Amino acid sequence: MNSFFNYFADIFSGVKSLLIGMSVTGKYFFSPGQIVTQQYPENRKTLKMYERFKGEVIMPHDANNHHRCTGCAICELNCPNGSIEIVSARIDGPDGKKVRVIDKHIYHLGMCTFCSLCVKTCPENALAFGQEFEHAVFDRSVLTKILNQPGSSIIKGTEE
Amino acid sequence: MASTNIYDNFVTSLTQSIHNGLYSSMSPTWALITELAIIGFVFLMFYALVGLFLVYAERKVCAFMQNRVGPNRVGKYGIFQTIADFIKLLMKELVVIKNSDKLLFTLAPFIIIIASFMAVAAIPFAKGLHAIDFDIGILYVIAVSSLGVVGVLLAGWSSNNKYSLIGAMRSGAQIISYELSVGMSLLTIVILAGTMQFSEIVQGQEFGWFIFKGHIPAVIAFLIFLIASTAETNRGPFDLAEAESELTAGFHTEYSGIKFAFFFLAEYMNMFLVASIGATIFLGGWMPFHVSGWIGFNQVMDYIPPTFWYLGKTGFIIFLMMWFKWTFPRLRIDQLLTLEWKYLLPINLFNILLMAFIVLMGWHF
Numbered sequence: 001m002n003s004f005f006n007y008f009a010d011i012f013s014g015v016k017s018l019l020i021g022m023s024v025t026g027k028y029f030f031s032p033g034q035i036v037t038q039q040y041p042e043n044r045k046t047l048k049m050y051e052r053f054k055g056e057v058i059m060p061h062d063a064n065n066h067h068r069c070t071g072c073a074i075c076e077l078n079c080p081n082g083s084i085e086i087v088s089a090r091i092d093g094p095d096g097k098k099v100r101v102i103d104k105h106i107y108h109l110g111m112c113t114f115c116s117l118c119v120k121t122c123p124e125n126a127l128a129f130g131q132e133f134e135h136a137v138f139d140r141s142v143l144t145k146i147l148n149q150p151g152s153s154i155i156k157g158t159e160e
Numbered sequence: 161m162a163s164t165n166i167y168d169n170f171v172t173s174l175t176q177s178i179h180n181g182l183y184s185s186m187s188p189t190w191a192l193i194t195e196l197a198i199i200g201f202v203f204l205m206f207y208a209l210v211g212l213f214l215v216y217a218e219r220k221v222c223a224f225m226q227n228r229v230g231p232n233r234v235g236k237y238g239i240f241q242t243i244a245d246f247i248k249l250l251m252k253e254l255v256v257i258k259n260s261d262k263l264l265f266t267l268a269p270f271i272i273i274i275a276s277f278m279a280v281a282a283i284p285f286a287k288g289l290h291a292i293d294f295d296i297g298i299l300y301v302i303a304v305s306s307l308g309v310v311g312v313l314l315a316g317w318s319s320n321n322k323y324s325l326i327g328a329m330r331s332g333a334q335i336i337s338y339e340l341s342v343g344m345s346l347l348t349i350v351i352l353a354g355t356m357q358f359s360e361i362v363q364g365q366e367f368g369w370f371i372f373k374g375h376i377p378a379v380i381a382f383l384i385f386l387i388a389s390t391a392e393t394n395r396g397p398f399d400l401a402e403a404e405s406e407l408t409a410g411f412h413t414e415y416s417g418i419k420f421a422f423f424f425l426a427e428y429m430n431m432f433l434v435a436s437i438g439a440t441i442f443l444g445g446w447m448p449f450h451v452s453g454w455i456g457f458n459q460v461m462d463y464i465p466p467t468f469w470y471l472g473k474t475g476f477i478i479f480l481m482m483w484f485k486w487t488f489p490r491l492r493i494d495q496l497l498t499l500e501w502k503y504l505l506p507i508n509l510f511n512i513l514l515m516a517f518i519v520l521m522g523w524h525f
Contacts, residue, residue: 025225
């Protein structure tokens with residue numbers, strides 16, 4: 001007798017849970033104002049990206065065209081795809097010793113998988129992720145970028 | 161009981177004048193052939209339009225239920241999206257599969273589409289507006305629509321692909337099981353209506369649709385019909401035959417281009433078919449909503465053309481089926497068979513007895 005009641009209890013509890021599910025989707029259907037997706041090309045002007053978004057690797061520069069990169073090449077070693085190449089130069093330091101500085105921080109966007117190992121391992125926090133995501137280009141060579149701006153130098157006090 | 165609907169005369173006189181015009185201008189044999197060709201052409205057009213519209217409607221309904229916008233690029237609100245898709249499918253290559261059974265592979269989509277195409281013939285769209293009015297209409301529809309599974313099985317078998325075969329076998333098990341429930345839930349109403357002829361079933365619902373007339377057993381039968389017919393059309397949550405996440409696309413994995421479009425169209429057409437059978441049997445088909453004795457009210461209802469009533473009811477059931485699809489998770493094959501053999505079938509058998517008893521005692525409205 002108990003299993004007989006369980007049989008019907010199963011049916012009614014099943015129907016009840018199905019109705020709960022249908023009420024949720026039904027509510028969404030009849031309130032189209034809640035739409036969460038965005039109309040991308042139309043909202044380009046007002047599009048706001050999020051801090052966490054990994055668009056591309058950038059090297060932040062301050063107002064005086066200073067960056068924090070020492071040219072230590074840890075990012076180059078850590079990059080699994082070889083999408084970073086460091087070209088460093090040696091110049092005379094203020095106390096007469098030779099000092100290593102970054103000449104070119106070459107970043108191949110086309111090979112990057114946005115794993116963020118370079119950003120995480122950078123000892124000076126010289127790298128970061130930018131929010132730019134419209135990377136489509138007609139020529140692949142455009143995807144190779146030099147991250148340090150021309151004429152930039154390292155912030156004083158960051159050197160080894 | 162004489163119907164006073166103002167639109168009935170229009171439909172009857174239109175079909176009659178075409179009929180007379182054809183028979184007066186050519187020999188009876190040729191007139192018959194021409195008539196068949198006209199009907200075939202009309203249904204083909206109807207078929208394509210309904211298929212295209214339903215694909216669009218499904219995508220929009222799905223989008224709104226998931227808080228999305230849905231297709232909105234081709235035309236205003238994306239209404240031409242499905243036409244663009246159809247043109248794309250027409251231009252695609254028909255891939256020939258190595259070691260596949262070429263004849264059956266080509267035959268399968270046609271069998272599926274012919275099965276649903278034949279069943280449409282028996283559906284009454286308005287008074288006197290159906291291709292053929294069998295006196296065993298329900299039996300005919302059940303028989304013809306279950307032919308579709310042959311196409312699914314052939315498609316899976318001939319594709320030379322294990323996923324297709326698994327999908328086809330699942331579909332076979334599913335349709336054999338659920339055919340039973342669809343048939344029995346329709347039988348419940350046949351007991352109440354006392355006929356299997358679609359035109360008389362609709363006429364019998366002039367004052368009160370069967371779902372109201374038969375109250376408790378009719379409502380139970382309607383629910384069972386909804387569940388079982390959703391399963392029979394291979395739609396979610398019973399879409400085990402194509403289960404994208406397990407079987408890539410099930411029985412139509414290997415199909416491309418227009419052959420795939422046939423499967424796609426047949427799925428939506430079957431949905432339309434099942435919904436229109438449900439609307440005709442349970443919700444009165446093209447019959448407007450009448451209340452016995454309220455003459456003024458009935459007359460107002462009569463001003464809405466019967467085809468609109470029919471389409472509205474069909475659309476309602478189609479919406480319900482889409483709602484199911486986009487709410488419920490897919491059943492496993494054992495859950496599917498449990499639902500049929502342990503729940504739907506016993507309830508259905510009891511329900512038929514209940515309906516027979518109620519009809520015997522005259523406890524219906």
